[in-house]
Amino acid sequence: MRNLIGLFILLFAGVSLSFSEILIGVRTATDHSPFYVADKYRLYEKEGLKVEIRVVPSNTEIVEALKRRDFQMGVFPLPVAIAAISQGVPIKIVAMTGRGGDGILVLKDSEIRSVRDLKGKKIATIRASILDIMLRYALEQEGLVPERDVKFLYFMKLGDMIGPLKTRQVDACSHTEPFLTEAELSGWGRILVYYNRYWKDHPCCVVVAHQDFITSQPQNLKKILKVHLESVNYVNKNPEDTAKIICEYMKGFDPTVVLESLSIQRMKVDYKINAEEVLKMAQLMKRYGMIEEVPSVERSLELRFLKELTQR
Amino acid sequence: MSFLEVIGVCKTFWNQKGPLEVLRDVSFEVERGEFVAIIGPSGCGKSTLLSLIAGFEKPESGRILLEGRPVNRWGRDRVLIFQEPLLFPWLTVRENVEFGLKVLGVSKEERRRRVKELIEKVRLEGFEDRYPHELSGGMKQRVALARALAVDPLLLLMDEPFASVDALTRSHLQQELVRIWREYQNTIIFVTHSLKEALLLADRILILTKRPAQIKMVFKVNVPRPREDKLHELALLELELLKQLES
Amino acid sequence: MTRGLKGLLSVMVFLGVWEFVSRSKLIDPLLLPPPSSLLFRARVLLERGDLLGHVGASLFRVLLGFIMAIVVSFPLGLLLGLYPKVADYFDPFLQLFRPLAPPAWIPLAILWFGIGDRAAIFIIFIGTVFSMLLGIMGATRRVNKELVKVGLTLGADQRKAVFYIVIPFIMPFVFTQLRIGLALAWMCVVASEMVAVERGIGFMMMEARNLFRTEDVLLGMAIVGALGYGLDLLIRQIEHKALKWTKGLMVHELFGGNRSL
Numbered sequence: 001m002r003n004l005i006g007l008f009i010l011l012f013a014g015v016s017l018s019f020s021e022i023l024i025g026v027r028t029a030t031d032h033s034p035f036y037v038a039d040k041y042r043l044y045e046k047e048g049l050k051v052e053i054r055v056v057p058s059n060t061e062i063v064e065a066l067k068r069r070d071f072q073m074g075v076f077p078l079p080v081a082i083a084a085i086s087q088g089v090p091i092k093i094v095a096m097t098g099r100g101g102d103g104i105l106v107l108k109d110s111e112i113r114s115v116r117d118l119k120g121k122k123i124a125t126i127r128a129s130i131l132d133i134m135l136r137y138a139l140e141q142e143g144l145v146p147e148r149d150v151k152f153l154y155f156m157k158l159g160d161m162i163g164p165l166k167t168r169q170v171d172a173c174s175h176t177e178p179f180l181t182e183a184e185l186s187g188w189g190r191i192l193v194y195y196n197r198y199w200k201d202h203p204c205c206v207v208v209a210h211q212d213f214i215t216s217q218p219q220n221l222k223k224i225l226k227v228h229l230e231s232v233n234y235v236n237k238n239p240e241d242t243a244k245i246i247c248e249y250m251k252g253f254d255p256t257v258v259l260e261s262l263s264i265q266r267m268k269v270d271y272k273i274n275a276e277e278v279l280k281m282a283q284l285m286k287r288y289g290m291i292e293e294v295p296s297v298e299r300s301l302e303l304r305f306l307k308e309l310t311q312r
Numbered sequence: 313m314s315f316l317e318v319i320g321v322c323k324t325f326w327n328q329k330g331p332l333e334v335l336r337d338v339s340f341e342v343e344r345g346e347f348v349a350i351i352g353p354s355g356c357g358k359s360t361l362l363s364l365i366a367g368f369e370k371p372e373s374g375r376i377l378l379e380g381r382p383v384n385r386w387g388r389d390r391v392l393i394f395q396e397p398l399l400f401p402w403l404t405v406r407e408n409v410e411f412g413l414k415v416l417g418v419s420k421e422e423r424r425r426r427v428k429e430l431i432e433k434v435r436l437e438g439f440e441d442r443y444p445h446e447l448s449g450g451m452k453q454r455v456a457l458a459r460a461l462a463v464d465p466l467l468l469l470m471d472e473p474f475a476s477v478d479a480l481t482r483s484h485l486q487q488e489l490v491r492i493w494r495e496y497q498n499t500i501i502f503v504t505h506s507l508k509e510a511l512l513l514a515d516r517i518l519i520l521t522k523r524p525a526q527i528k529m530v531f532k533v534n535v536p537r538p539r540e541d542k543l544h545e546l547a548l549l550e551l552e553l554l555k556q557l558e559s
Numbered sequence: 560m561t562r563g564l565k566g567l568l569s570v571m572v573f574l575g576v577w578e579f580v581s582r583s584k585l586i587d588p589l590l591l592p593p594p595s596s597l598l599f600r601a602r603v604l605l606e607r608g609d610l611l612g613h614v615g616a617s618l619f620r621v622l623l624g625f626i627m628a629i630v631v632s633f634p635l636g637l638l639l640g641l642y643p644k645v646a647d648y649f650d651p652f653l654q655l656f657r658p659l660a661p662p663a664w665i666p667l668a669i670l671w672f673g674i675g676d677r678a679a680i681f682i683i684f685i686g687t688v689f690s691m692l693l694g695i696m697g698a699t700r701r702v703n704k705e706l707v708k709v710g711l712t713l714g715a716d717q718r719k720a721v722f723y724i725v726i727p728f729i730m731p732f733v734f735t736q737l738r739i740g741l742a743l744a745w746m747c748v749v750a751s752e753m754v755a756v757e758r759g760i761g762f763m764m765m766e767a768r769n770l771f772r773t774e775d776v777l778l779g780m781a782i783v784g785a786l787g788y789g790l791d792l793l794i795r796q797i798e799h800k801a802l803k804w805t806k807g808l809m810v811h812e813l814f815g816g817n818r819s820l
Contacts, residue, residue: 060768067589080769087771088589124755128769153674153755156765163666164755169673290770366712388714398709402727402804412713415723443804463714 025062025074028250031098034231047223072213077130086291090211092302099201101267102176103194124161124173127154131174134195181261314341321374336524349510352520358503366392391465397452399444406440412463430458450481616758624683625744632691640699661686661750674755686747698732734798745787
């Protein structure tokens with residue numbers, strides 16, 4: 001009889017343990033590296049958590065999984081988070097993971113030397129993404145009118161834009177690391193400008209959590225963010241190791257290229273975030289017709305966990 | 313030189329079970345303006361013979377000459393009329409009849425004139441704008457006849473054209489055919505399995521044997537026309553012929 | 560009850576149930592917005608002027624791709640149907656390429672035609688042409704040989720036989736193929752607009768997905784459905800006029816009561 005009870009307890013524990021697994025959706029991107037690091041070195045286990053990092057090909061899929069409550073947390077660009085929140089998806093931004101790392105790419109021998117030269121040219125971008133927003137912002141900062149002075153060509157995936165650039169079907173593309181560095185180091189491309197120039201250290205990817213998860217498992221969320229802080233610090237202190245780990249999760253890139261792309265002038269891995277930059281991004285999105293209303297800070301952000309962790 | 317000469321024609325078909333000899337050394341002649349009937353047991357090759365004359369098949373050996381010229385392929389000088397009327401379902405009666413004329417490139421007015429004439433001949437006035445599926449079997453055959461006549465064929469080859477029509481309609485159609493033949497003076501080769509029909513219509517009857525077919529007998533019908541009122545005489549002839557055939 | 564009324568009734572019931580299910584939160588409205596919000600969105604987009612541009616662009620591509628497919632598949636289908644020996648040479652290609660879904664052609668389309676309209680039209684073309692080709696080929700093979708013989712015996716040569724007999728004979732099948740082909744063309748719209756176009760319903764739907772506007776996605780689907788239905792109706796009208804002669808020959812007149820197409 002005792003053995004039977006023991007078996008039941010074991011079963012129950014096993015079942016409840018698997019139910020208490022937390023899923024975080026991430027993509028293949030260099031600024032998601034803190035999560036690759038945490039996954040590789042089992043940092044969540046050390047906090048007593050069962051966390052699975054799911055690498056997913058597209059941002060929309062992560063949000064849709066959050067909608068269905070298949071994922072509890074996700075990592076994707078800030079504009080995606082703002083758009084989802086403004087459409088009523090019950091998620092909140094809890095931390096940052098990456099800044100910068102995007103810019104305009106042209107062919108090495110292109111006659112385009114400055115952003116002003118883009119007037120009248122064809123530029124490839126991904127509609128309503130951070131690449132789209134920052135491109136328009138950069139153009140405006142240079143005195144150009146986006147829809148009027150430049151022809152936008154919209155693509156679905158990052159990889160789709162490289163071919164047309166190489167075959168000169170577009171004159172430039174708005175792209176991100178590590179593609180930018182790779183183009184430069186391979187010798188065929190030239191980075192015209194990093195968007196950092198117009199908005200230094202602008203937010204790129206953020207960490208979000210489903211409202212239900214925040215309400216029901218605040219302690220676990222805090223532990224996950226603690227791991228995130230440690231991972232971010234690790235990435236910044238150990239770029240070579242990080243570059244190797246990134247290549248394990250992002251197939252098709254060379255560690256040297258990735259290492260170079262992590263250098264500080266190109267992009268920054270960071271956890272700090274503030275309300276002002278989120279609002280600025282949201283206002284740009286409203287101006288460019290991507291959202292109807294700017295969601296309030298209360299609806300978008302939940303920063304108390306981050307504050308608690310960084311106040312030490 | 314006769315109008316149509318069929319000389320030593322042999323035809324063999326090949327299928328999975330091996331060769332099927334259908335016609336063996338068939339020879340006969342037809343004069344211009346003659347009405348010849350070909351009769352024989354089922355499957356003996358009557359239709360094949362017509363097909364050869366029409367140019368849809370080639371004989372293994374032998375020749376077929378029309379006005380001294382060899383027959384190579386199909387053409388409107390030898391129009392074949394099938395057992396099924398085979399009217400074009402997407403065309404009206406009028407359009408069916410004028411089909412051959414249209415193919416020839418005849419002008420619209422001329423076509424219209426000819427078609428009107430022919431439709432009157434086959435007594436289908438009022439039905440010009442109907443579609444084939446609105447007609448009875450007998451009417452369809454009349455359209456097929458008009459359609460064939462429209463192109464002024466030298467030779468009309470008719471393959472049991474009245475077989476699928478009821479007795480009363482058949483009688484009417486037979487009378488009309490003879491009437492038209494006498495007026496247009498075409499040459500007609502008429503295949504049938506009915507001795508009665510052959511005796512009623514033809515100047516000469518070619519009787520074929522079982523497969524492989526050969527000419528068993530050629531019989532000249534000496535009964536003067538019109539023959540509709542001489543049915544008694546025809547019946548006697550039929551009996552005599554049957555007796556001759558059995559011997 | 561007339562046919563149109565029956566259709567309308569079932570659509571209204573469907574919309575009513577959908578509205579209720581979404582509004583009462585039986586299904587999460589985030590996953591399935593109610594039809595009223597779709598209509599609202601449609602009005603907003605119409606006022607902004609975007610919607611007509613999207614519809615026009617997609618319509619243009621579909622029609623062009625579809626017409627190109629007809630222009631290729633009709634004569635080629637006839638040819639391959641009448642000359643099986645030639646068809647044997649084409650057969651491996653047809654069987655190889657037919658199962659390829661339109662998105663598979665995107666990289667090649669961009670390579671050959673560049674990005675934008677031309678590649679999009681090509682994808683619609685390639686998604687439609689194989690089906691129509693096979694259909695017309697099959698229809699040609701099944702032409703009543705005896706009818707052709709009649710034409711030949713009346714003096715038609717091969718060319719005239721094809722134009723005056725084969726083609727009219729296969730017309731009912733061709734119209735069916737046209738309707739199938741048009742549906743296929745619409746199905747390719749979304750895939751075809753993945754090649755860097757600026758406007759289009761498929762493009763609008765993809766943008767909506769990126770911005771999590773589920774109503775726009777559903778609206779796009781509804782528009783494609785409506786346009787497809789409208790064009791199909793047009794073809795049916797033409798078919799009705801052109802195939803007047805088939806009245807009286809249809810099976811459904813025996814079973815389903817007297818009714819036109």
